[in-house]
Structure formats: structure tokens, C-alpha cells
Amino acid sequence: xxxxxxxxxxxxxxxxxxxxxxxxxxxxxxxxxxxxxxxxxxxxxxxxxxxxxxxxxxxxxxxxxxxxxxxxxxxxxxxxxxxxxxxxxxxxxxxxxxxxxxxxxxxxxxxxxxxxxxxxxxxxxxxxxxxxxxxxxxxxxxxxxxxxxxxxxxxxxxxxxxxxxxxxxxxxxxxxxxxxxxxxxxxxxxxxxxxxxxxxxxxxxxxxxxxxxxxxxxxxxxxxxxxxxxxxxxxxxxxxxxxxxxxxxxxxxxxxxxxxxxxxxxxxxxxxxxxxxxxxxxxxxxxxxxxxxxxxxxxxxxxxxxxxxxxxxxx
Amino acid sequence: xxxxxxxxxxxxxxxxxxxxxxxxxxxxxxxxxxxxxxxxxxxxxxxxxxxxxxxxxxxxxxxxxxxxxxxxxxxxxxxxxxxxxxxxxxxxxxxxxxxxxxxxxxxxxxxxxxxxxxxxxxxxxxxxxxxxxxxxxxxxxxxxxxxxxxxxxxxxxxxxxxxxxxxxxxxxxxxxxxxxxxxxxxxxxxxxxxxxxxxxxxxxxxxxxxxxxxxxxxxxxxxxxxxxxxxxxxxxxxxxxxxxxxxxxxxxxxxxxxxxxxxxxxxxxxxxxxxxxxxxxxxxxxx
Numbered sequence: 001x002x003x004x005x006x007x008x009x010x011x012x013x014x015x016x017x018x019x020x021x022x023x024x025x026x027x028x029x030x031x032x033x034x035x036x037x038x039x040x041x042x043x044x045x046x047x048x049x050x051x052x053x054x055x056x057x058x059x060x061x062x063x064x065x066x067x068x069x070x071x072x073x074x075x076x077x078x079x080x081x082x083x084x085x086x087x088x089x090x091x092x093x094x095x096x097x098x099x100x101x102x103x104x105x106x107x108x109x110x111x112x113x114x115x116x117x118x119x120x121x122x123x124x125x126x127x128x129x130x131x132x133x134x135x136x137x138x139x140x141x142x143x144x145x146x147x148x149x150x151x152x153x154x155x156x157x158x159x160x161x162x163x164x165x166x167x168x169x170x171x172x173x174x175x176x177x178x179x180x181x182x183x184x185x186x187x188x189x190x191x192x193x194x195x196x197x198x199x200x201x202x203x204x205x206x207x208x209x210x211x212x213x214x215x216x217x218x219x220x221x222x223x224x225x226x227x228x229x230x231x232x233x234x235x236x237x238x239x240x241x242x243x244x245x246x247x248x249x250x251x252x253x254x255x256x257x258x259x260x261x262x263x264x265x266x267x268x269x270x271x272x273x274x275x276x277x278x279x280x281x282x283x284x285x286x287x288x289x290x291x292x293x294x295x296x297x298x299x300x301x302x303x304x305x306x307x308x309x310x311x312x313x314x315x
Numbered sequence: 316x317x318x319x320x321x322x323x324x325x326x327x328x329x330x331x332x333x334x335x336x337x338x339x340x341x342x343x344x345x346x347x348x349x350x351x352x353x354x355x356x357x358x359x360x361x362x363x364x365x366x367x368x369x370x371x372x373x374x375x376x377x378x379x380x381x382x383x384x385x386x387x388x389x390x391x392x393x394x395x396x397x398x399x400x401x402x403x404x405x406x407x408x409x410x411x412x413x414x415x416x417x418x419x420x421x422x423x424x425x426x427x428x429x430x431x432x433x434x435x436x437x438x439x440x441x442x443x444x445x446x447x448x449x450x451x452x453x454x455x456x457x458x459x460x461x462x463x464x465x466x467x468x469x470x471x472x473x474x475x476x477x478x479x480x481x482x483x484x485x486x487x488x489x490x491x492x493x494x495x496x497x498x499x500x501x502x503x504x505x506x507x508x509x510x511x512x513x514x515x516x517x518x519x520x521x522x523x524x525x526x527x528x529x530x531x532x533x534x535x536x537x538x539x540x541x542x543x544x545x546x547x548x549x550x551x552x553x554x555x556x557x558x559x560x561x562x563x564x565x566x567x568x569x570x571x572x573x574x575x576x577x578x579x580x581x582x583x584x585x586x587x588x589x590x591x592x593x594x595x596x597x598x599x600x601x602x
Contacts, residue, residue, distance in 0.1 A: 143367065
């Protein structure tokens, strides 16, 4: 385990001490194993910037499974494992049947990947496309190994990038960093410099479409609202699902800090593709409690697997 | 009574008791339901990947599915070769059944249900976008269509877990039987499923515990499932039937061979068309 991952794992252990088991790993070390994936409860006070707004500055990866701080990717899909006996779909509120874990025998990679692919897709909160695109979305996800635009080391784009792993807040702008790490979340490091100085959007027709679009921030009370348009159509807008979009996509993100948590929701409007706007199930990041926490270097992305893929199984 | 007769009666009584005791042995409900869920592949740990940081319980990961089948169906009392396309989901409870009988465009039907709404679509998603197909409310069909969803193997297991203590597991004729109550618009009905030695559901019948629903139960189809395998192109380890036979009053009304049955996010959605919602609001008796 690299040093950086150990730091993150340690932070996660501290934060989840109330819902964790300790197990011996092969080296005899004690490792925290989380037994729930429910969104973390906020603790601590919310720091304020000199202008009175909440200060979002920090490394937001303390949930620790990866640089992006995603605790367990079905949480992104809105399935909350609240205890060993209770799970629910956060969007619909419907209870999900829980099966007590009888043993901890490792699954082989094939079993684990097939289960993971289903888990990421079991939530109920799905964007509603116009009917003429239903088959295309299905095709995209079904053939994601070839069709996923981020599979060839391309940027995940916005809002697929999710919660930034690092935020730096200044009086008139914020900087978001999304470390590239390969795999599902992102394949190329992205950054955004978002003005919060009250400026207006550039007219859409004057923008060249880009992966992160043109983003303008504003404060609504204690919530940072980031309004973006001017995208290209080269990305999908959620981590799974084949959710393509057009160049007229409009994205509104809401960032709300409460103590050591950051809650992110996004609304996607696309009059060309969607029947109605889609709003994500809120996702919660946890502040890295280490005051010296740093983002480690992103590994370079070099796609080498795709040419050897022989089935349609995928993340 | 002679000694011989008494001995014979005694032997018969012991034998009867022995036979009765075999059938009277109540299988453990929790173990039976879990075995049924595992046989179908519904029970998966909720860790992602190698689970290096988590030790989460298993959850039911079946939500939406899509199956393509073909075979013979009863069309107006005549068995006709038919292509069948079914999209379904359990959160929310919804199902879209498209039947395309051979040689009869006029008999092509798309019957959809979601929770308390039922409607017929002129094309997939009809009625959602002006000028692109129509949706005709069919509120009277809500229960009948929902019953199709809950008589599928996955529906039975979900209903059995949701039923809690009201779900009964028994042994009948040597086979394990799960009887589970249904909820929502189907409250007052139950499904009765027979399991094989591998805990796979081979037969499902609907029953009306509420006399007012007796007609629905008598019209309900008895389902038979066999040839379980992973019938998905994107493999999931979910076991689905490869052969489905529906019977009504002992007569076969459809006999289908499954071509594919996908669980790995077939993008299937069931938005309710505005005119269907309006019709439901105007006539709430079906809700």
C-alpha cells in the first residue's frame, strides 16, 4: 500500500470508528473495515472565509477508497447500507433486502466484477431520456468497453467527475482539482477555475464546447452554486449508465459544507436528449482530517486493456 | 377388533404419522428464502471490487431487467407464434410487455404498468412526447399487470422477504413451497411458489386471500419456469429461466423460449404519460 493510501485509509478508520471492524491482514496489521456505506454524519464546525461564506478549501478524500474519496461506488448510485440489516434506496426510500454476511471468503475477480457492475446500477434514480434515445443509452452501457468515452484516457468531464478531491477557495474564484486515476472515475486529471465575482456567462453560441464547460459560481446562502454550459458532447454525465448528452447540456452543481462533510448534488438539463431535468442523489465527501494532507501524483493513463477485451463485461 | 386388525391399523397409523411428519416438517424460513435468493444470484456482497476497506452485507441487487423471448401465445383463443419483449423493474414496480404476433401488425400490443398506473402504448414510450405515439389509460388492468411482475421468480423472492412473518415456508409433496403475501394494489393476494432441489423456483401460482379478488386469482396464470442459466450477453451470474410456460385453468396460454435476459442495467424506465396521470386522478378507484 503506498504511503498516500495508508494516510487516507487511516483517516477513514478514524472517521468510521463507530461502524468498523478490525481485521488482520496478511502482514498482521490491523485494518479498519467499514460495515456501512451510509453518508457520513457531519462533525465539527464549518469554517468561514473572511467574506463570511463557508470555506470549502480542503482535501475532500477522507472516505479513502481512492483519490476521489468515493466510499463505495454504490453510494453514488444512491443505495445506502445503513447497518448489517438495513439498506435503502435514497431516491425512492424503498428498503432493499439485506443478506447477513455469513463469511468473508474472497470472491474471485470475475465474481467481484460482475457483482460490482450490478451494484453500481441497482439504484432507482435514473435520468429520463426522450423515448427515441432509450435504446441508444442501453446500447452505450451494454457496450461500454468500446463506447465509454473515458476509456481511452479522455477526461471524465462535468458532471461525471463528481466531487473534486481538492478545493481551493479565494475571494473571487474557486479552484477544483479532479485527479486522474484510471478506471471508472476519471482517466485524465481535470481542473476547473470558477469565478465567483458576479460575472455573467458568455453567450452559448460564442463558446467552443469543452469537457468542463464554462462554469460560473455564485453563493446562495451557504451553498456554492456552480452553473455550467458550453460543453462538447464527448462525455457521459454520470459514472455509469451510458448517459450521453448534447452540446446544449446545462449543469447546475450545489456544494454545501457542513463541518467536515461536503454534500454535492447536480442537476442536468438537456432539452435535446432528456425528457426532464435529472437531479443526482446527494453525494457526500469527507474532509481529510490531516492538516498536512496532499494529493499524490496522478498516475499517467495509458489504455492497454481494451484491445484484449473479449466479452462485454465491464465496470 | 382382532389382534391382526389392530396391528394393521397400528402400522398404518404409524406409517401415516411418519408420512405426515415428513410433510409437516417446516423448513427454516430464513434459510429457504436465502437459498432461493442465492439460487437466482440476487444476493451479492455490497462491497465493490476487492472490498479492501469494507465488509458490507449482501443486498438484493436485482432491480431492472429486460428479456427477449419468442414462442406461442394465445391471441384471441388461437396459439400464434409471437415475439415478446419485456422490460421490468422493482423499484418502482413496473413492467412493459410488448407482444408482436406473427403476421398481424394490428395485434401488436404494448402493455405497461407502473405502481398504480396502467396504460397501453402505441409505440415504446408513446404519449410522452407530443406527436410521437399515444398512451391509452388502462387503469382496470393495474392489478393483472402487476401480478405478472410478482409471479416472476425474482418477484416471488422479493415479495417473500417483504412479507416478513406473513411469508410461510412449507413442504408439500416433498417439495419446498413459499407462500408470500403481496402488497400495494395487490394486497389481499399471495403468490405460492414451488422450489426444486436446487432452490430454484419452478412453479408460481397466484391466490386470492381476499374474496373480492377471487376473479383476478382465477384469471391469473400459473407460471412454470425451467432451464435456468445466465441468459445475459453481459454476464452477471444472475440465473434466469430459459423456458416459461403460462397456463390458465390447465390450458397453456403461452410457451416461450428466452433469447436473452439482461440485468446489467438495461436502461428501462417507466415515466407515466401526463394523460395517464390525469385519467388516474379523474378515476381514482383503480388506485
